[in-house]
Amino acid sequence: MDGSRDQGLYSVYENDPDMGDIVVLFVQEMPERIGDLRDALEAMDYEAVQTIAHQLKGAAGGYGFEQLGDIAAVTERTLQSISSTSSYLDHGAVVAAVTPLLSACGRVRLSIQQAAA
Amino acid sequence: MSEDGAQPIATPKRPIVLVVDDSPLVHRLLKARLRDEPVDLRHATSGSEALEFIYSNDVATVLLDLGMPGMDGFEVLRDLGEKEATPHIPIIVLSGQQESQDKVMAFGLGAMDYITKPFDLAELRARMRSALRIHRLVRMLS
Numbered sequence: 001m002d003g004s005r006d007q008g009l010y011s012v013y014e015n016d017p018d019m020g021d022i023v024v025l026f027v028q029e030m031p032e033r034i035g036d037l038r039d040a041l042e043a044m045d046y047e048a049v050q051t052i053a054h055q056l057k058g059a060a061g062g063y064g065f066e067q068l069g070d071i072a073a074v075t076e077r078t079l080q081s082i083s084s085t086s087s088y089l090d091h092g093a094v095v096a097a098v099t100p101l102l103s104a105c106g107r108v109r110l111s112i113q114q115a116a117a
Numbered sequence: 118m119s120e121d122g123a124q125p126i127a128t129p130k131r132p133i134v135l136v137v138d139d140s141p142l143v144h145r146l147l148k149a150r151l152r153d154e155p156v157d158l159r160h161a162t163s164g165s166e167a168l169e170f171i172y173s174n175d176v177a178t179v180l181l182d183l184g185m186p187g188m189d190g191f192e193v194l195r196d197l198g199e200k201e202a203t204p205h206i207p208i209i210v211l212s213g214q215q216e217s218q219d220k221v222m223a224f225g226l227g228a229m230d231y232i233t234k235p236f237d238l239a240e241l242r243a244r245m246r247s248a249l250r251i252h253r254l255v256r257m258l259s
Contacts, residue, residue, distance in 0.1 A: 018152060022145050054184065058213040058234030059142035062150070069235055076213075 008109040011064030019064065026063045027110050034105045041098060046089055049098060050079050056101070068104050075101040131157040132177030132249055137167040137193065138211070139185040143234075147180070150238050156249070164188030168196055176206055178248040181228070183212040183219060194226035205255045207248035211236065 011026075013019035033052065040048035053076040060069035078097040083089060134156045136147050144160045151158055156177075161167035165188050171179065183190035190210060197206065207229040212219065215233045223231055229251070230244050 018149050022149050025145070026142070051186075054213055055140040055142060059140060059146060061235035062146045062238075063142070066235075 007107055009065055009068055009104060009107045010109060010111055012066070013064035014111055016064075023063055024110060026065075027108055030105055030108050034102060037098065037102060037105070041095060044089075044091060046079070046083070046094060049094065050076065053079060053098070053101060056105075065108060068108060071101055071104045131155055132252070133157045133159055133174060134178045134180065134245065134249075135159045135161060135167060135170060135174075135176050136180045136211075137161045137164065137185075137190070138180075138182040139163060140182070143182070143211075151242070151245075154242065154245070156245075164190065164193040167193055171197065171206065172200075177252045178245060179206060179208045180211045180245070181208050183210060183214050183223065191222060191226060194223060194228060198227040205252065205259065207251050209244055209248055211241075 011019075011023045014023050016023075033056075037049065037052050040046075040052065053072050056072035057069055057076050060066070060072060075097055079094065082093050082097065132155075134151075134154075136144055136158065138144060139162050141162075144162075148158060148160075159170065159174075159176075161170055164185055167179070167181070168188075170176070181190045181193060190212065194208065197208070208227065209230040209232060210220075210223045210228045211232050211234060212223075213234040220231050229248060232241060232244060
C-alpha cells in the first residue's frame with residue numbers, strides 16, 4: 001500500500017537503497033508523462049492513451065506506487081471495454097476513464113526528505 | 118587454486134539475460150532490481166532489436182514483453198521458433214496481458230514461462246534462475 005499523506009501518493013521503496021534513485025526519476029518524469037497523456041487525449045490518439053495506461057499498470061507497482069498501478073489497471077480495462085462495445089470511441093467516455101489516472105499521476109510525490117536531497 | 122598465487126583465477130563469464138520491453142520504466146526497474154544477480158543484463162526496446170541481438174550474441178535467457186509497437190512479442194517467439202540455432206534459449210514472457218488466450222498462444226509459440234505485470238520480484242528472480250539452470254543443463258547435454 002502507498003502511504004497516503006495529504007492525498008499524495010508516496011513510494012514504499014523511496015528509502016530502499018537499490019530503488020531510491022529510480023523512484024526519484026519516476027516522480028521527476030511524472031509531469032512529462034501527464035503532459036503526454038493530456039496531449040494524446042487532446043489529439044484523440046487513443047492508442048497512445050492506452051499505451052501509457054498499460055505501461056503504468058505494469059511498472060508503477062514495481063516503483064512502490066501500488067495504488068497508481070491499480071488505478072492504471074482500471075483505466076486500461078475501462079478503455080478496452082469502451083473500444084470493444086462500440087464501433088467508434090466516445091471521446092467523453094475516454095476522458096472520463098482517464099481522468100482518475102491523470103489525477104493519481106498528479107498526486108505522485110516524493111517525501112520531503114527525498115525531495116530536498 | 119594455484120600454489121604460487123601468480124595465476125589469476127579466471128572469472129566465469131556471466132550469462133546474458135536480455136530484457137525486451139518498449140517501456141523504459143521496465144528496463145530501469147529490472148536493472149535496479151536484478152543488480153545483485155550474477156547475470157549480464159542487456160536491453161532491447163523492440164522485437165526487431167531483440168532478434169538482432171539474440172542472433173549475434175550468446176543469450177542465456179530472454180525476458181520478453183508481448184505488447185510492443187511494431188514487431189510484438191508473439192512475432193519474436195515465432196521467429197525464434199523457426200530458427201534452429203535458438204531453440205535452447207529459455208524465454209520468459211513478462212507481460213501485462215493477463216488473458217488466458219495470450220498465455221496459451223505464448224506457450225504454443227515456445228515460451229518457457231509466463232509472468233504477468235506487475236510482477237513479484239522474488240518470483241521473477243526464482244523463475245529467471247530456473248530458466249538459467251535449464252539453459253546450462255541443455256548446453257551441457259548438447
